[in-house]
Amino acid sequence: MVKPRTFITWHRKGFRLYWRWKSDGGRRPVPVELQHLIRKMARDNPSWGEQRIANELLVKLGLRVSPRTVRKYMPESAPATPGRPRSDQRWATFLKNHARVIVACDFCVAATASFRILYVLVIMEHASRRLIHLNATQHPTAAWTLQQLREAVPSDHCYRFIIHDHDGIFSAELDASLTRLGLKVITTPVRSPQANSLCERLIGTLRRECLDWIIPLNEGHLRKILRSWMAHYNRGRPHSSLGPGIPDPGLGQVSVKSRGHLIPLGHRVVARPILGGLHHEYSLQRLAA
Numbered sequence: 001m002v003k004p005r006t007f008i009t010w011h012r013k014g015f016r017l018y019w020r021w022k023s024d025g026g027r028r029p030v031p032v033e034l035q036h037l038i039r040k041m042a043r044d045n046p047s048w049g050e051q052r053i054a055n056e057l058l059v060k061l062g063l064r065v066s067p068r069t070v071r072k073y074m075p076e077s078a079p080a081t082p083g084r085p086r087s088d089q090r091w092a093t094f095l096k097n098h099a100r101v102i103v104a105c106d107f108c109v110a111a112t113a114s115f116r117i118l119y120v121l122v123i124m125e126h127a128s129r130r131l132i133h134l135n136a137t138q139h140p141t142a143a144w145t146l147q148q149l150r151e152a153v154p155s156d157h158c159y160r161f162i163i164h165d166h167d168g169i170f171s172a173e174l175d176a177s178l179t180r181l182g183l184k185v186i187t188t189p190v191r192s193p194q195a196n197s198l199c200e201r202l203i204g205t206l207r208r209e210c211l212d213w214i215i216p217l218n219e220g221h222l223r224k225i226l227r228s229w230m231a232h233y234n235r236g237r238p239h240s241s242l243g244p245g246i247p248d249p250g251l252g253q254v255s256v257k258s259r260g261h262l263i264p265l266g267h268r269v270v271a272r273p274i275l276g277g278l279h280h281e282y283s284l285q286r287l288a289a
Helices: 004-022 031-043 051-059 067-073 089-097 142-152 172-180 193-211 219-235
Strands: 102-111 118-127 132-138 161-164 185-189 267-274 280-287
Touching: 031 051, 031 067, 031 280, 051 067, 051 280, 067 219, 118 142, 118 193, 118 219, 132 142, 132 219, 142 172, 161 193, 172 185, 193 219, 219 267
Parallel strands: 102 161, 161 185
Antiparallel strands: 102 118, 118 132, 267 280
């Protein structure tokens, strides 16, 4: 005699074996070479989730792999970061309909090795998700912020709106100067970061992929780090919201066609380290004859 729980466990195991035999093996696994590549990308880039790796494989290498399949072959230590749906549909509709003419800006902070607080100004373009300006200072003022905005927005721009919060740095004089530049200032409601969700998400990405992993020595060192990460963000990092795609692919970058799970014959995958190996950019390189 056995316990009911033991009998049910035997039955479930038997049914799994029966179904495995009846289902003729199920879906075939991806090639072993691709499995190794997924594990290597996950180990080399600890902050990447399955969606980020799937986008990198599709956009840069032409290998179409679903995020669920990527998660299957990722090491246990690699974190997965699923996205969160946006709650405010009316504001989201406004942003979607006006994305091509909207720029947004906000501040975040970074601490140096000597615990000095530096302020980082982030300015982005909504439609392309392109980071158009990134700079840091120890003493942010309205005059300094206005100069950064003038450098980011050219005189022949096609933007109509600029979004910022109620920070005291964004003074009435600064808003008046932006109005003279042809921009309508939209101030987000108090304690409503979701009203500037794209810029807040970009700042979160900046923290998770850069500032949380590097301790700047001083202001100059932080600017150098930000310039390197900005180039990677605009020209080397796939974005899910773009298809996936790259905000500013550049003239020299060639689009890669999807080839399923197979790496093209006569090519190999080349990794280029970013920020000392914190991230990597992947591309196909033709093997020498």
